[in-house]
Amino acid sequence: MHIKVLFFLSFLFYSASGSTKYWVSFSDKNGVTFNPYTYFESRTIEQRILQHIPLVDSTDFPLNQLYVQQITTLSDSVNWQSRWLNGIAVYASPLQVEKMKLFSFVSCIVPMTAKAVLANKKGVYNNLSIIQKELLNYQTTRLKGNEFEKQKLDGTGIRIAVFDAGFPGVDKHPAFDHLRKNGRIIATYDFIKKREDVYHFSSHGTATLSCIAGLLDTVKIGMATGAEVLLARTEYAVRDNFSEEENWLAAAEWADRQGVNIISSSLGYLFECYFNFEMNGKTSLVARAATIAAQKGILVISAGGNEGSDKWHFIDTPSDADSVLTVGGTDPFTDFHIYFSSYGPTSDGRLKPNISAPGQAIVATESGYTVESGTSFSAPLVAGFAACAWQKNRSWTNMQLFNAIEKSAHLYPYFDYAHGFGIPQADHILANTIQTEPTFDFVIVNDEIKVVLREKFAYPEMENALGYKTQRNFYYKLEDSSGTILYYKVLLADQKEMLHLAASQFNNGDVLTVHFEGYTSSFDLQDDDSDIK
Amino acid sequence: MHVKHILIILILISFSLGVRSQTVLLNVDQADEKKFTTEEVGQNLKRFNQGFIRIAGIIPPENPGARVVYGTSIDLAVGFRKKYKVSGAYSLGWEAAIGYKSVQIKQEAHKQVLGTDLSKKERFNISTIGLGFYNRINFDPGRGNFIGTYFDLAIKGEYAIFERVLFNKLSDGSNGKLILSNLPYTRPFQSELLARLGRGHFALIASYRISELFKKSFGYPELPVMSAGFEFGLY
Numbered sequence: 032m033h034i035k036v037l038f039f040l041s042f043l044f045y046s047a048s049g050s051t052k053y054w055v056s057f058s059d060k061n062g063v064t065f066n067p068y069t070y071f072e073s074r075t076i077e078q079r080i081l082q083h084i085p086l087v088d089s090t091d092f093p094l095n096q097l098y099v100q101q102i103t104t105l106s107d108s109v110n111w112q113s114r115w116l117n118g119i120a121v122y123a124s125p126l127q128v129e130k131m132k133l134f135s136f137v138s139c140i141v142p143m144t145a146k147a148v149l150a151n152k153k154g155v156y157n158n159l160s161i162i163q164k165e166l167l168n169y170q171t172t173r174l175k176g177n178e179f180e181k182q183k184l185d186g187t188g189i190r191i192a193v194f195d196a197g198f199p200g201v202d203k204h205p206a207f208d209h210l211r212k213n214g215r216i217i218a219t220y221d222f223i224k225k226r227e228d229v230y231h232f233s234s235h236g237t238a239t240l241s242c243i244a245g246l247l248d249t250v251k252i253g254m255a256t257g258a259e260v261l262l263a264r265t266e267y268a269v270r271d272n273f274s275e276e277e278n279w280l281a282a283a284e285w286a287d288r289q290g291v292n293i294i295s296s297s298l299g300y301l302f303e304c305y306f307n308f309e310m311n312g313k314t315s316l317v318a319r320a321a322t323i324a325a326q327k328g329i330l331v332i333s334a335g336g337n338e339g340s341d342k343w344h345f346i347d348t349p350s351d352a353d354s355v356l357t358v359g360g361t362d363p364f365t366d367f368h369i370y371f372s373s374y375g376p377t378s379d380g381r382l383k384p385n386i387s388a389p390g391q392a393i394v395a396t397e398s399g400y401t402v403e404s405g406t407s408f409s410a411p412l413v414a415g416f417a418a419c420a421w422q423k424n425r426s427w428t429n430m431q432l433f434n435a436i437e438k439s440a441h442l443y444p445y446f447d448y449a450h451g452f453g454i455p456q457a458d459h460i461l462a463n464t465i466q467t468e469p470t471f472d473f474v475i476v477n478d479e480i481k482v483v484l485r486e487k488f489a490y491p492e493m494e495n496a497l498g499y500k501t502q503r504n505f506y507y508k509l510e511d512s513s514g515t516i517l518y519y520k521v522l523l524a525d526q527k528e529m530l531h532l533a534a535s536q537f538n539n540g541d542v543l544t545v546h547f548e549g550y551t552s553s554f555d556l557q558d559d560d561s562d563i564k
Numbered sequence: 565m566h567v568k569h570i571l572i573i574l575i576l577i578s579f580s581l582g583v584r585s586q587t588v589l590l591n592v593d594q595a596d597e598k599k600f601t602t603e604e605v606g607q608n609l610k611r612f613n614q615g616f617i618r619i620a621g622i623i624p625p626e627n628p629g630a631r632v633v634y635g636t637s638i639d640l641a642v643g644f645r646k647k648y649k650v651s652g653a654y655s656l657g658w659e660a661a662i663g664y665k666s667v668q669i670k671q672e673a674h675k676q677v678l679g680t681d682l683s684k685k686e687r688f689n690i691s692t693i694g695l696g697f698y699n700r701i702n703f704d705p706g707r708g709n710f711i712g713t714y715f716d717l718a719i720k721g722e723y724a725i726f727e728r729v730l731f732n733k734l735s736d737g738s739n740g741k742l743i744l745s746n747l748p749y750t751r752p753f754q755s756e757l758l759a760r761l762g763r764g765h766f767a768l769i770a771s772y773r774i775s776e777l778f779k780k781s782f783g784y785p786e787l788p789v790m791s792a793g794f795e796f797g798l799y
Binding site for chain 1: 586587588589590591592593594595597606608609704707708709
C-alpha cells in the first residue's frame with residue numbers, strides 16, 4: 032500500500048519534469064539564400080562596412096526551414112530559432128529527442144536547464160538624501176563623465192540595446208522624457224511574452240536603463256542621454272525561475288538586425304546552470320551568443336556578477352566570454368572592490384573583470400528614484416561611457432573601443448582579478464595618452480625590498496568626489512615568471528614605507544607590480560639583473 | 565617581572581606595529597582559487613557533501629496491544645550525507661546520522677507493550693547513531709550543477725546509545741514521573757529501509773524498520789515499523 036504511494040509520488044515528480052527544454056543544433060544551412068539588404072537595417076550594413084566586417088557570413092543566413100519543420104513536428108513546442116548558432120530551442124520528451132537524433136541534419140542536442148540571476152543587491156534607501164544626491168553626481172564624475180559633457184558627447188548616434196527583466200515606468204517616468212520625446216526608444220520586445228510591450232514586470236531594467244541614459248531633472252544618471260535605445264525583456268525577474276538563455280540569443284540577433292552598436296546586459300547565469308570549469312567563455316549559450324555579437328561589430332558590456340562574498344564567487348556567464356567587456360563593482364566610499372562584486376579570472380585563467388565602475392548608484396525605479404547596489408549598475412554606467420567614447424571616435428571598431436576603454440582605466444596598466452584595469456576615465460579617452468609621474472620607489476637594502484612613497488604623495492588621506500575624507504589605496508600583486516598572478520592586495524596608503532619584503536622568499540622570475548596614484552611599476556624579484564621596469 | 569619592564573615591552577611592540585603594520589583592505593591568494601578549475605565537489609559534480617535534518621512521524625499500521633498516539637510519536641534525525649555521482653541519472657552514497665525516536669504508547673485496556681500497567685502517559689524514547697547506504701536515481705540527468713529531482717532507496721543500520729521509558733502519573737494513581745533506562749528488553753541494533761523522493765533542498769521520506777525492536781523472550785508486540793515525513797538538505 033505504502034510502496035504504491037511512493038511510486039505514485041515518484042510518477043508525479045517524473046511527469047512534472049517529463050518535457051524538458053533542449054537546444055537542437057543543425058549541421059548545415061544547405062539550400063538557403065539570404066539578402067542582407069532586405070533583412071538588415073541600413074545601420075547594420077553601415078556598421079559592418081565601417082568596421083571592415085564581412086557584410087554577410089554563414090551565421091547571418093536563416094535556418095533551413097525544412098529542418099525546422101521536421102523538428103517542430105516532433106516537439107511539444109518551439110521557443111526560438113537562432114541563425115547565429117544554427118539551431119532551435121524546443122520542449123520535448125526524452126523519447127522525442129531520441130527520434131530527433133536520427134535525423135542526419137541534427138548535429139547535437141543538449142538539455143537546457145539554466146537559471147539566471149539579476150546582478151543587483153536590493154537597495155535599502157527610499158528617498159534621496161543629500162549624500163545620495165552626491166552619489167548621483169559621483170557615479171558619472173568618477174568616470175570623468177563631465178569631460179564628455181564639456182565636449183557635448185552624450186552618445187548621440189549610438190544605438191544601445193538593453194537586455195533585462197522588464198522596464199515598467201520607462202513609458203512615463205520623467206527620467207526618460209528626453210528619450211520618448213525625441214523618439215529615441217527605437218524598438219522594444221518582450222522575448223518571453225513574445226510581444227512589443229516591455230513596460231511591465233521587474234523594474235530592474237528601468238534601473239539599468241537609467242544608468243545608461245537617464246536624467247534626474249537636469250543631472251545625468253547615466254552619460255549617454257543622447258543615445259538611441261532598444262529594450263529587450265529576456266528574463267523573468269524571479270531568481271528561481273528556469274530561465275530562457277535562448278531569449279538572450281534571440282535578442283542579440285534582433286539587436287544586430289537593427290544596427291545596434293552596444294549591448295548592455297546585467298543578467299548573469301552561474302553555478303546553478305553550469306559547472307565551475309565550464310565558465311570558460313565557450314560553453315554557455317549566452318557566452319557563445321555574446322562572442323558572435325562581438326564578431327558582428329557590437330560592443331557587448333556585461334555585469335560581472337554579485338557573488339563576491341559567496342563561496343562560489345566567480346564571474347558569471349556571458350561575462351566569461353573573451354570579447355565581452357566585463358564590469359566589476361567598486362565601493363563609492365572606498366574606491367576599491369565592493370564586497371559583493373564577483374572575482375575573476377575565468378576558469379581558463381583569462382583576466383576578468385576587464386574594468387570596474389561604481390557598484391552603488393542612484394537609479395530610476397518604476398515611479399521614482401532610489402539607491403541600488405550591484406554590478407547590474409556598474410555595467411550600464413560603462414555602457415553610457417562607451418557610447419560617448421564611440422561617438423567621439425566613430426572610426427573605431429568595437430574591439431578598438433574595448434581596448435581603449437581598458438587602457439583608459441585608472442589602474443592601467445596594473446590589473447587584478449577584483450578590479451580588472453579599474454575605472455574608465457573619460458579624460459584618458461579624450462587625450463588618448465596618460466601622463467603619470469612616479470609616486471613611489473623600490474628601495475633595496477640588503478635582502479629587503481621596500482616600496483617607499485615619494486614625499487609629495489606620502490600623506491594619509493584625500494577628499495573624494497563625495498566630499499568625504501577617504502583613504503588612498505595602494506595596489507600590488509605578485510606574478511610568477513609565466514605571468515600568473517599568485518596573489519594581489521590592496522593596502523591603505525597610511526604610511527610612507529608601504530612594503531618590506533624579504534627577497535629570499537620569492538622565486539626566480541617572480542615579478543612584483545605596484546600601483547599607486549596613477550603610477551604603475553614592476554620589479555623582478557630574485558633576478559641577478561633585477562631592475563625596475 | 566617589574567611593571568616597568570612590561571611597559572617597555574608593550575611600548576616596543578606598539579612601536580614596531582606602528583612602523584611595520586599594514587592595513588590590508590583586500591587580500592586574494594590565487595592558490596586558494598585554483599580549485600575553481602580543479603574542484604569536483606558540487607551538487608551535480610563527482611562528489612557532494614551535505615548535512616540534513618529529518619522530521620518524520622510514526623505512521624500505521626500498528627499491532628494490537630502496541631497502539632500509539634499519532635502526531636506526538638516522532639522520528640527525528642540530524643546527519644551528514646556524501647554522494648558519489650556515477651552518471652547523470654545514477655548516484656551512490658552513504659549517510660551518518662544521530663537519530664531520536666519518541667513513541668507515545670496509547671494507554672488502553674489491551675496494552676501489552678512494555679507491560680500492561682497503565683499510566684496517564686507512557687513514552688518510549690530511543691537515541692541512536694546510524695550509518696546508511698543509498699542508491700539515487702535522478703529524473704533530470706542533463707541538469708546543471710544542482711540537485712534536481714531524485715528518488716533514493718537506502719538501507720541503514722542504527723545502534724541504540726540511549727533508551728528509556730517515561731511514565732507520567734503512575735498506575736497506582738499517584739502523581740509523578742518514573743523514568744526507566746538501560747532497558748533489558750530492547751535490541752541495540754536496528755535496521756531499516758528508507759525511500760526518499762526529493763527536489764533540491766526538500767525531500768519526502770518514508771522508512772520501514774525491518775528488524776525487531778524488542779527481544780522475543782519478553783513477548784512484547786512490536787511498535788509501528790513505519791514513519792513518514794520530510795528532510796531538509798543543509799548546503
